[in-house]
Each structure stands twice: as structure tokens, then as C-alpha cells.
Amino acid sequence: MAVFPLVILIFVLVMFAGVIIVGGWLVLSVFRFFTRVLFGPNHNRVIPRHEFEARRSSIQCTRPQCRTVNAAHARFCRRCGESLAARDEYPRSVA
Ligand SMILES: [Zn+2]
DSSP, rough: HHHHHHHHHHHHHHHHHHHHHHHHHHHHHHHHHHHHHHHTTTTTOOOHHHHHHHHHHHHEOOSSTTTEEEEETTOOOTTTOOOOOOHHHHHSSSS
């Protein structure tokens, strides 16, 4: 006989959990929206740390058609074979 109220209780609990999850998501999105309004659209466009580290420890190929990102210690481009170190160390001595 006590099964029916138990089912209702579980149903209410599940609904309550759903409301909390959806409500939390809603509050979070509203909060995000307001921070974007207050601090400008570029506030959330911070470069991720791993990307920042990758950029700092990398060197881009100087050839305009290539632009491949290579490791900072690389001496030649891994795609086109362009010399990376020589151009960095002596950029104007060729001419
Ligand atoms: Zn290259």
C-alpha cells in the first residue's frame, strides 16, 4: 500500500534534480551573458594556457605559402624544409 507514495516521492525527487540541473545551467548561461556584456565580447576569448604554451615554444615557418608551426628547437620546417634558425638569426644579412 505504501508503494504509490514512494513512487511519487521518487518522481518528485527526479523532477527536483532536473530543475536544479537546468536551473544551474540557466544561471550559468545568464551569468556568462552578463560578464560578456559588462567586460566586452573579448573577455572570454582568452587564449587557453596549453595553446599559449604551444605558441611560446613553437616557431612558425617564414615561407608565406607554408606557415607551418614547428617546434621551437626545429632548425628546418617539417613540411617544406625551409630553414628556420638561419632566418631567425640572420634576417637581414642575406641582402
Ligand atoms: Zn614551411
